[in-house]
Amino acid sequence: MLTPRDIGYLWRLSRPLNLGIGALTFGLSAYISGLHSWGFLQDALFWAELTLLVGIMAGGYWINDVYDRRIDLVNKPGKTLISTHISAKKVLTCYWVAFLVLGTASLFLPLKFLLLNLGALMALHTYARVLKRRAILGNVLIAILAGLVVLAGALLYHLKLALLWGIGFAILTTLIREIVKDVEDMRGDMQHGLRTFPILMGISASKRLLGIFYTLLLAACLAPLPLHYRLNGIWLWPYLLYHTLGVIPLIVWARIRLSWARQPHDFGKQSQLLKLIMLLGLFSLLLLPIA
Numbered sequence: 001m002l003t004p005r006d007i008g009y010l011w012r013l014s015r016p017l018n019l020g021i022g023a024l025t026f027g028l029s030a031y032i033s034g035l036h037s038w039g040f041l042q043d044a045l046f047w048a049e050l051t052l053l054v055g056i057m058a059g060g061y062w063i064n065d066v067y068d069r070r071i072d073l074v075n076k077p078g079k080t081l082i083s084t085h086i087s088a089k090k091v092l093t094c095y096w097v098a099f100l101v102l103g104t105a106s107l108f109l110p111l112k113f114l115l116l117n118l119g120a121l122m123a124l125h126t127y128a129r130v131l132k133r134r135a136i137l138g139n140v141l142i143a144i145l146a147g148l149v150v151l152a153g154a155l156l157y158h159l160k161l162a163l164l165w166g167i168g169f170a171i172l173t174t175l176i177r178e179i180v181k182d183v184e185d186m187r188g189d190m191q192h193g194l195r196t197f198p199i200l201m202g203i204s205a206s207k208r209l210l211g212i213f214y215t216l217l218l219a220a221c222l223a224p225l226p227l228h229y230r231l232n233g234i235w236l237w238p239y240l241l242y243h244t245l246g247v248i249p250l251i252v253w254a255r256i257r258l259s260w261a262r263q264p265h266d267f268g269k270q271s272q273l274l275k276l277i278m279l280l281g282l283f284s285l286l287l288l289p290i291a
Contacts, residue, residue, distance in 0.1 A: 002090065009086040010094060013065055014058035021275065022057050022149050025170070025282055026050055029153020032163055032285055040156060048105075049113055049152060055102050056117060060124035062095045067128045074188030099125075112155050120145055135197040139182070143175035150282070162288035169220055173278040176213045177271055179206060184267040198264075207258055214255045221247055221281065224288055232289075239287040247284065250277050 002010075027050070030040040040046045065072065069082040082088050099121060106117040123141055131138035147167040154163040182189070182196040183206050190199050198206040221243050228236050254273045261267050 002094070006086050006090060009081050010062070010091070013062055013081055013086075013091065015061050018061075019054050019057055021279060023050060023054055024279075025149050026053055026153045028282060028285065029150045029163055029166065030156050031153075032160060032166075032290060033154045033157040035158065035290055036286075043156070045109070045113075046156060048109060049117075049156075052102055052105060052109075052113075052117055053120075053149065053152060055098060056120050056124065059095050059098045059102065059121070060128070062091050062098075063125060064128040064132070066092050066095070067132070071185070071188040071192050071194075074191055075185045113152070116148060116152055116155070120148060133194045133196075135195055135200050139175055139178035139197070142178050143171045146174035146278075147171040158290075160290045162285050162290055165220075165224060165288065166282055166285045169217075169281050170278060172213065172217055172220060173274055173281065176210060176217065177274040177278075179210055179213075180267050180270040180274065182206075183261075184264050184271065186264045203262075203264070207261065210258055211255065214251060214258065217277075218248065218251055221251070228289065236287065236289075239284060242284050242287055247277060247280050250280070 027040075030046055031038070034040045065082050066088050069080060069088060072080040072082075082091055103118060103121055106114045109117070123145060127138050127141050131141055147170045150163060150166045150170050151159075154160070154167075179197060183198040183203060186196075186198050186203075189196055197209070201209075225236055225240055228234065250273060254270060254277065257266075257270060257273070261270075
């Protein structure tokens with residue numbers, strides 16, 4: 001039997017900030033997919049898929065924390081909720097109830113959303129049980145799932161070129177963030193036999209890989225400019241100004257902090273910085289043409 005306190009702990013396990021970012025990303029994608037129209041707010045399909053996406057994300061955090069509870073006692077002492085404030089059995093039971101409800105509710109949506117939702121449910125479960133413990137594979141899966149949030153909004157109406165860029169940007173920033181988190185969590189992961197990239201290859205190799213990805217991220221920010229000029233003979237000055245003043249300085253700062261990092265705990269701020277970079281980058285979609 002769940003108590004009000006248990007519900008509060010489940011809410012905390014759901015990472016409300018991340019759920020909010022996911023919901024905002026889906027809404028932004030729907031707005032662009034609807035050709036910069038607010039009509040999606042009156043669309044029952046939008047609200048149904050938004051509810052299911054948020055539920056799928058929350059369930060993914062629950063099952064991941066259940067399997068990671070012993071690791072988190074090492075990596076996040078004093079912050080672990082499962083087994084200290086709420087039992088793993090309760091969280092696991094709530095997860096399976098949510099899994100069945102979300103999967104069943106998806107049956108009433110169009111086939112494209114049914115496949116997307118069921119795929120996400122299965123992928124998150126597979127990640128928590130198996131792929132999180134494998135080098136790179138788990139990171140890539142979570143990155144793809146982040147891109148699927150943008151894709152879900154795009155599938156509502158029109159899949160525009162701007163949204164394809166947004167999918168790629170979400171995937172790349174999430175991939176960088178996942179590797180950064182693996183470096184940060186090396187101590188507990190190593191004690192429990194995980195084979196993440198930083199554990200197998202070391203911090204120096206991880207920094208080199210992240211350096212490559214940061215360079216790709218900078219290139220991705222600038223890529224729409226020559227492409228649009230080549231196709232239309234016009235420079236996207238608002239887009240360029242936005243990235244020059246906002247996104248690119250943050251990427252450069254994150255790259256500088258990466259060069260200073262020596263120990264796993266030095267990577268702690270990178271993860272939050274990357275979350276901000278992804279959010280600001282996705283808002284720049286509003287400055288790209290949707291024709």
